[in-house]
Amino acid sequence: MIHICLCMIDLTGHYSKFLGTTMLSVFENTNSEVTVHILHDSTLTQDNRDKFIYLTGRYGQAVKFYNVEELCADRIAEINFLFPRASETRYTIAMFYRFFIPQVLSADIDKCIYLDADIIANLNINELWKVNLADKPLAAVPEILIEVNPSLATAGKYLVQNKLVDYEDYFNSGVLLMNLKVLRDKEEEIRNGLNFISDKTQYTSLLDQDVLNYLFSKNYVKLPKEFDIFMYQVVKETTQPRAAIYHYIMNNPQLNMNDPFNRLWMKYFMKTPWFDEDAIGRLYEGFAKMHGGLKTSMISLSAMMSGKTRAFFVTPQDVEMIKKVFSVQKGEDIILAENQDSIKKLIKAMKRSQGKKVFFIALSIFPFNVLLNEGFVFGKDFLNGAEFLSGLNDSMPFDSYALIKDM
Amino acid sequence: MIHVCFGLYDKTGRYSKFTGTTMCSLFENATPPPTSITVHILHDNTLTQDNRDKFIYLTGRYGQAVKFYNVDELCADRIAEINILIPSAKTSQLSIAALYRLLIPQIISADIEKVIYLDSDIIVNLDITELWQIELNDKSIAAVAEAENDPLDYPRNAKVNYLVKNNLVSYNDYFNSGVLLINLNSWRNEEELISDGIKYLSEHPQLIYLDQEVLNYIYSKSYLKLPAKFNALVRSERFVEKTPQARKKIYHYNNSNGGQGIALNLSDNLNRLWIKYFMKTPWFDEDSIGRLYEGVEQMHGGLKSSMLNLSAMMSGKTRAFFVTPQDVDMIKKAFSVQTNEDIILAENQESIKKLIKAMKRSQGKKIFFITMLIFPYNVLINEGFVFGKDFLNGAEFLLGFNSYLLIKDM
Numbered sequence: 001m002i003h004i005c006l007c008m009i010d011l012t013g014h015y016s017k018f019l020g021t022t023m024l025s026v027f028e029n030t031n032s033e034v035t036v037h038i039l040h041d042s043t044l045t046q047d048n049r050d051k052f053i054y055l056t057g058r059y060g061q062a063v064k065f066y067n068v069e070e071l072c073a074d075r076i077a078e079i080n081f082l083f084p085r086a087s088e089t090r091y092t093i094a095m096f097y098r099f100f101i102p103q104v105l106s107a108d109i110d111k112c113i114y115l116d117a118d119i120i121a122n123l124n125i126n127e128l129w130k131v132n133l134a135d136k137p138l139a140a141v142p143e144i145l146i147e148v149n150p151s152l153a154t155a156g157k158y159l160v161q162n163k164l165v166d167y168e169d170y171f172n173s174g175v176l177l178m179n180l181k182v183l184r185d186k187e188e189e190i191r192n193g194l195n196f197i198s199d200k201t202q203y204t205s206l207l208d209q210d211v212l213n214y215l216f217s218k219n220y221v222k223l224p225k226e227f228d229i230f231m232y233q234v235v236k237e238t239t240q241p242r243a244a245i246y247h248y249i250m251n252n253p254q255l256n257m258n259d260p261f262n263r264l265w266m267k268y269f270m271k272t273p274w275f276d277e278d279a280i281g282r283l284y285e286g287f288a289k290m291h292g293g294l295k296t297s298m299i300s301l302s303a304m305m306s307g308k309t310r311a312f313f314v315t316p317q318d319v320e321m322i323k324k325v326f327s328v329q330k331g332e333d334i335i336l337a338e339n340q341d342s343i344k345k346l347i348k349a350m351k352r353s354q355g356k357k358v359f360f361i362a363l364s365i366f367p368f369n370v371l372l373n374e375g376f377v378f379g380k381d382f383l384n385g386a387e388f389l390s391g392l393n394d395s396m397p398f399d400s401y402a403l404i405k406d407m
Numbered sequence: 408m409i410h411v412c413f414g415l416y417d418k419t420g421r422y423s424k425f426t427g428t429t430m431c432s433l434f435e436n437a438t439p440p441p442t443s444i445t446v447h448i449l450h451d452n453t454l455t456q457d458n459r460d461k462f463i464y465l466t467g468r469y470g471q472a473v474k475f476y477n478v479d480e481l482c483a484d485r486i487a488e489i490n491i492l493i494p495s496a497k498t499s500q501l502s503i504a505a506l507y508r509l510l511i512p513q514i515i516s517a518d519i520e521k522v523i524y525l526d527s528d529i530i531v532n533l534d535i536t537e538l539w540q541i542e543l544n545d546k547s548i549a550a551v552a553e554a555e556n557d558p559l560d561y562p563r564n565a566k567v568n569y570l571v572k573n574n575l576v577s578y579n580d581y582f583n584s585g586v587l588l589i590n591l592n593s594w595r596n597e598e599e600l601i602s603d604g605i606k607y608l609s610e611h612p613q614l615i616y617l618d619q620e621v622l623n624y625i626y627s628k629s630y631l632k633l634p635a636k637f638n639a640l641v642r643s644e645r646f647v648e649k650t651p652q653a654r655k656k657i658y659h660y661n662n663s664n665g666g667q668g669i670a671l672n673l674s675d676n677l678n679r680l681w682i683k684y685f686m687k688t689p690w691f692d693e694d695s696i697g698r699l700y701e702g703v704e705q706m707h708g709g710l711k712s713s714m715l716n717l718s719a720m721m722s723g724k725t726r727a728f729f730v731t732p733q734d735v736d737m738i739k740k741a742f743s744v745q746t747n748e749d750i751i752l753a754e755n756q757e758s759i760k761k762l763i764k765a766m767k768r769s770q771g772k773k774i775f776f777i778t779m780l781i782f783p784y785n786v787l788i789n790e791g792f793v794f795g796k797d798f799l800n801g802a803e804f805l806l807g808f809n810s811y812l813l814i815k816d817m
Contacts, residue, residue, distance in 0.1 A: 258695025263504040266693045277682045281673030287703050291808050294710040298717055299804050305721035305744040388715055
């Protein structure tokens with residue numbers, strides 16, 4: 001029996017489908033018996049629970065649910081105390097649920113595989129299961145194997161800089177083979193690790209991963225990279241999915257099906273019970289909202305521009321491109337964004353225009369507050385010109401993950 | 408054995424999914440004891456191998472049978488004749504496949520005495536046996552009268568319907584040809600009538616509904632009238648009831664008169680019904696999602712370009728609006744019309760003259776937003792004004808998008 005653990009918090013009710021898709025990819029690729037253990041909280045709805053059960057039943061496998069808010073109330077309180085902002089971070093408090101696994105799983109289970117929910121197991125999970133842990137607490141993939149450019153990597157920076165961890169040992173915590181027999185005796189150590197990281201939150205957001213590395217970077221089984229391939233490291237144009245575990249970290253699945261890895265995720269998702277008429281209906285609502293938003297923006301734009309001309313704030317290298325896409329006309333100003341003084345020039349020009357010009361700020365990053373502080377109004381005196389460019393063509397696609405998320 | 412016929416012309420390769428969806432609904436609702444169904448697809452050279460394989464796979468999954476008939480090969484003469492007699496058939500939005508149903512008696516094996524014909528924009532949400540069991544006796548065909556199933560558009564259509572207007576068909580008899588129960592024993596002896604009908608169609612370009620006009624011309628006095636539930640027009644259902652439930656009916660999602668048949672808004676139960684069956688066909692796969700997305704991406708890119716153009720176009724100009732009196736308040740609100748911006752009322756023919764005068768007077772300093780759905784833009788173009796520079800279609804700013812276009816390419 002292979003034991004798989006997944007952890008979730010699902011504030012919208014639409015996150016469970018990602019776990020479901022990960023589960024389905026595991027079931028599709030193995031003949032082994034699998035039990036999936038889901039560590040959840042009160043955000044798990046009855047409908048999502050039913051879908052997990054239905055999905056698992058269809059593959060003749062087993063699923064068990066553990067409400068950590070009931071089973072580990074003390075530890076959750078502790079985490080909320082140590083990390084008061086944990087429930088606000090983009091990784092959510094669920095990232096800590098993996099620390100509860102040794103405690104909530106039945107004592108006769110010696111070993112389990114932990115998977116993040118942004119993972120597709122495109123191989124027989126038994127390949128990972130049969131890795132020999134001996135007396136090591138866990139097995140994981142060192143990030144140095146999956147980062148194409150380790151010198152630019154930011155993960156683990158704090159630990160590495162302070163010589164607490166060697167970068168070549170720093171591992172990713174999205175795929176773990178856990179030795180529960182060993183970990184059950186390390187509750188105290190884990191608590192110390194959490195304590196240690198709790199006052200370093202200004203240096204790292206990968207809290208759970210840094211705790212695990214702080215504790216075990218010298219004492220784990222290094223897995224080959226096939227067990228945790230970072231999607232953003234995959235050169236998609238030339239690579240087809242192979243037998244591996246793919247981690248869609250910082251590279252969420254999108255709707256463009258010309259990409260073989262978006263297609264891979266979609267293929268599994270479409271087989272889950274979460275993919276139904278309503279998913280299509282929600283996708284459409286997303287489209288319709290986007291469309292309505294753009295139409296509204298056009299109307300506002302026509303009102304805003306009425307009786308005014310345009311002016312542009314542009315970096316020197318973008319001038320030609322901006323002139324072309326905005327059909328910049330003679331008599332319309334272009335102010336170059338070259339250095340800190342440029343913003344002063346911009347503000348001067350805005351004051352001089354006395355409301356007769358709308359300034360298009362065509363930079364991807366700009367401190368709009370500076371203009372607001374001067375009393376200028378967004379949507380009246382200036383606009384985010386870069387926003388006009390997203391989704392305009394293939395080189396500037398729009399992010400369809402937002403549509404998938406609500407699907 | 409129940410025999411069901413379809414006509415298929417698929418020049419994009421994306422139309423077959425509609426036929427497949429109709430077939431899927433047909434198979435799904437044929438209740439036990441297992442009803443044996445044979446589907447006969449009358450197609451032409453546009454049917455691809457991939458689409459043919461999908462029809463075979465779908466049919467096999469339900470343990471039913473499908474047969475293919477290439478009319479380009481089997482009825483080359485008739486097709487050539489039709490193309491000469493009715494050149495509009497090639498370009499009609501109904502497509503030449505509408506006329507393939509008239510070839511049924513010639514093509515279907517002589518030992519088959521009866522068939523059901525279905526359009527491809529149909530969902531069979533009842534057991535087809537119900538229709539099949541209806542006794543035709545000596546009638547050649549059975550169909551649903553438009554007066555029965557279309558309280559919305561038919562009364563208006565009938566006024567301009569050439570056959571009705573000229574008393575060749577009486578108002579209450581004109582029928583919809585999307586669902587037909589056909590007595591092949593009779594039909595095979597009436598080839599002459601059908602030829603005459605096609606000839607009549609060719610001589611009267613006022614007849615826009617091709618096969619439907621031919622069949623009404625021939626059979627309006629003699630067909631068997633079916634209960635309306637066997638051909639329930641979706642747009643009428645939506646007209647009669649705000650949120651119609653999916654009932655035991657044969658639903659016809661025809662798109663005529665600008666009404667949307669199938670759309671992606673799934674709070675509508677009948678859209679949901681169609682999607683439910685479509686999702687069970689082999690046409691629905693990752694690529695459908697990919698194409699759906701491409702459609703949206705294109706739309707999105709188009710709107711973004713329009714915004715860029717609009718910002719350039721508006722630069723240094725103010726707006727003016729041409730609006731019907733009843734829309735003034737709505738337009739003022741929707742466009743945040745400012746006090747220094749002109750509103751010209753569209754009241755009568757004179758109003759257009761006023762508009763042109765104002766446009767000339769503005770000397771290119773104003774952009775005129777024409778806010779009605781229908782407007783003779785040529786009048787402005789003939790005066791030398793330029794679309795996108797001097798005037799814009801303001802109604803388009805307020806329109807939602809037609810998701811049928813996304814479905815069509817899916």
